[in-house]
Amino acid sequence: TSGKMDKPLISHQLVDSDGSLAEAPSEVPKVGILGSGDFARSLATRLLGSGFSVVVGSRNPKRMAGLFPSAARVTFQEEAVGSPEVIFVAMFREHYSTLCGLSDQLAGKILVDVSNPTEREHLQHHESNAEYLASLFPTCAVVKAFNVISAWTLQSGPRDGNRQVPVCSDQPEAKHTVLEMVRAMGFTPVDMGSLASAREVEAMPLRLFPGWKVPALLALGLFIFFYAYNFVRDVLEPYVQEGKNKFYKLPVFVVNTTLPCVAYVLLSLVYLPGVLAAALQLRRGTKYQRFPDWLDHWLQHRKQIGLLSFLCAALHALYSLCLPLRRSHRYDLVNLALKQVLTNKSHLWNEEEVWRMEIYVSLGVLALGMLSLLAVTSLPSIANSLSWKEFSLVQSTLGFVALVLSTLHTLTYGWTRAFEESRYKFFLPPTFTLTLLVPCVVILAKGLFLLPCVSRRLTKIRRGWEKDGSVRLTLPVDRALAQKTSHV
Numbered sequence: 313t314s315g316k317m318d319k320p321l322i323s324h325q326l327v328d329s330d331g332s333l334a335e336a337p338s339e340v341p342k343v344g345i346l347g348s349g350d351f352a353r354s355l356a357t358r359l360l361g362s363g364f365s366v367v368v369g370s371r372n373p374k375r376m377a378g379l380f381p382s383a384a385r386v387t388f389q390e391e392a393v394g395s396p397e398v399i400f401v402a403m404f405r406e407h408y409s410t411l412c413g414l415s416d417q418l419a420g421k422i423l424v425d426v427s428n429p430t431e432r433e434h435l436q437h438h439e440s441n442a443e444y445l446a447s448l449f450p451t452c453a454v455v456k457a458f459n460v461i462s463a464w465t466l467q468s469g470p471r472d473g474n475r476q477v478p479v480c481s482d483q484p485e486a487k488h489t490v491l492e493m494v495r496a497m498g499f500t501p502v503d504m505g506s507l508a509s510a511r512e513v514e515a516m517p518l519r520l521f522p523g524w525k526v527p528a529l530l531a532l533g534l535f536i537f538f539y540a541y542n543f544v545r546d547v548l549e550p551y552v553q554e555g556k557n558k559f560y561k562l563p564v565f566v567v568n569t570t571l572p573c574v575a576y577v578l579l580s581l582v583y584l585p586g587v588l589a590a591a592l593q594l595r596r597g598t599k600y601q602r603f604p605d606w607l608d609h610w611l612q613h614r615k616q617i618g619l620l621s622f623l624c625a626a627l628h629a630l631y632s633l634c635l636p637l638r639r640s641h642r643y644d645l646v647n648l649a650l651k652q653v654l655t656n657k658s659h660l661w662n663e664e665e666v667w668r669m670e671i672y673v674s675l676g677v678l679a680l681g682m683l684s685l686l687a688v689t690s691l692p693s694i695a696n697s698l699s700w701k702e703f704s705l706v707q708s709t710l711g712f713v714a715l716v717l718s719t720l721h722t723l724t725y726g727w728t729r730a731f732e733e734s735r736y737k738f739f740l741p742p743t744f745t746l747t748l749l750v751p752c753v754v755i756l757a758k759g760l761f762l763l764p765c766v767s768r769r770l771t772k773i774r775r776g777w778e779k780d781g782s783v784r785l786t787l788p789v790d791r792a793l794a795q796k797t798s799h800v
Contacts, residue, residue: 340365343493344392346411347402348376351426354463355400356384362497367392389414398422398489400458405429405441408448419451422486425510426458431518440510446482453486455479456510457494457501460517469498478513480504526609527616530581531574531624538573542566542743549737560640568631573747575624576718579683580751582618583715585610587757590770597779615690618711622687625680668727675721682714712758719751 341364345352348370356366366384369392370376377386393399393414401408401423411418425442437444442456457479477499481487487503494501504513521528543566550556585607592607593599603611635641652660688694689706698706726744729735735742760766 341398342367342396344369344396344399345402346389346392346399348372348379348386349402351463351466352400352402353380354466355402355426355458356380358466358497360384364493364496367396369393390417393417393421396421398424398493400424400426401445402426405433405437405444408441408445412448415449415451418449421452422483422489423449423452423454424458424490425454425456427514428459428517429514434511434515434518440507440514442480442507442510442514446507453481453483454507455481455483455486455490456504456507456513457490459514461499475500476502478502478504478509478516480507480509480513482507523613524616527613527620530617531578531620534574534577535570535624538570538743538746539566541740541746542569542573545737545740545743564631564634564638568628568635569743571624571628571631572722573743575621575628575683576722576747577750578617578621578624579711579715579718580754582614582621583712583754583758584750585614587754587761590761591757593773594766594770597773599773599776600778619687619690622683625683629676629680668724672721672724675717675724679714679717679721682710682717686711686714715751716755719748719755722748722751 343359343364344367345356345359346369348368352368356368359366360381360383368376368380368384368386369389370386371389373386373388380386389411394417399418399421401411405427423445425445427441429437429441439447440456442454446452446454457477459478461477475498477494479487479490479494479501480503481490491501491503543562546566546569547558547561550558588607589603589611592603602608652658685706689698689703695703722744726742729742730745761770
């Protein structure tokens with residue numbers, strides 16, 4: 313039984329890029345690995361499971377043999393580079409020079425560099441690790457690959473991590489060989505061109521949420537602004553004007569008042585760049601001019617802004633559920649009951665306030681439900697299962713419905729407070745009035761674009777029409793040529 317367990321999971325079959333199994337060639341391809349670290353062990357396990365024969369080169373094979381699968385042969389580096397044509401170099405940059413003694417045996421072979429520099433090393437060295445390896449072994453074909461894949465992803469499979477593997481090399485044949493190996497291991501290869509792209513490929517693992525930096529800073533800036541604004545109105549103003557200590561509101565109440573403001577404004581900022589882009593196209597009368605860089609970047613960050621909006625809205629819902637659990641809330645209820653007894657009032661009921669709160673809560677739940685749907689469909693696994701029409705319906709149409717519901721939710725919360733003088737503390741308007749500015753602009757602009765005269769013009773522009781007859785369609789003089797081009 314132990315002998316069977318030591319065999320590769322897939323001995324004569326290769327895993328295709330779509331997860332299906334394809335027949336492997338009758339002769340099992342042999343692959344070499346130089347290095348005995350965690351990544352080398354995971355790489356050996358994955359290669360064996362994909363139908364390859366693996367030989368590992370180590371400086372101390374006796375000690376390292378027990379760490380690798382028994383199907384992999386662990387030997388000295390000199391023996392490991394003898395027969396394989398493809399050799400993975402799984403070691404750090406500073407150890408490359410130790411392989412110079414094997415230069416004659418490595419001549420003509422494909423070296424796959426899987427290393428990653430630290431952030432300091434990336435800034436210190438002007439050439440990539442792969443280019444440095446190529447300079448040490450000019451008779452070898454160096455290929456950069458697998459550096460963006462973690463050891464865990466290699467062991468657990470591509471479905472549990474990123475499937476894409478960037479590959480670059482100056483040797484087309486060597487690159488093609490590695491591209492096919494990537495597919496055989498169940499990953500999706502991405503041809504990045506020549507080895508000069510290796511520096512860019514090595515920078516990929518160093519980036520920490522590159523697409524989230526601007527949206528996160530935007531959300532943080534909005535939170536700080538609205539938190540400070542609510543602090544002045546709800547905490548500082550009572551303390552200065554009436555001497556009341558309301559600082560206990562800072563951890564929960566003020567945060568809960570701030571979160572919906574941030575969520576609402578972020579949601580409107582998801583759809584504002586689309587409005588600006590449409591306005592630019594209408595003004596220019598063409599779609600063949602680039603948007604300004606700031607608008608282009610804004611359009612690319614809409615997904616992240618929308619997800620941050622959903623996060624703030626979900627936290628607002630949780631904080632709202634926790635409000636009755638606070639000790640201060642219980643004291644307020646007791647004080648209200650005592651005040652009712654002292655004033656000899658047996659029944660408190662405000663029909664308008666009851667209806668307002670019922671509608672307010674219902675609209676909030678509906679808006680959060682719509683935001684949840686937007687967040688779920690933005691996940692790659694869900695988005696890939698939808699057609700473009702379905703995805704557009706959810707993200708565009710239902711997203712705009714979520715913005716309208718959020719606006720109604722905000723208006724119901726505010727009700728007539730914007731017209732009450734007592735609500736203007738330190739001459740500052742209520743917070744909800746500030747949040748309504750951008751969403752109302754977006755909704756009004758969207759409504760304007762739905763007008764037939766505007767909608768038709770925008771549709772024509774997006775189908776290639778240009779103002780002032782910039783695009784002229786002329787028929788060829790030759791009748792035979794006209795028939796050939798009529799199907800283009």
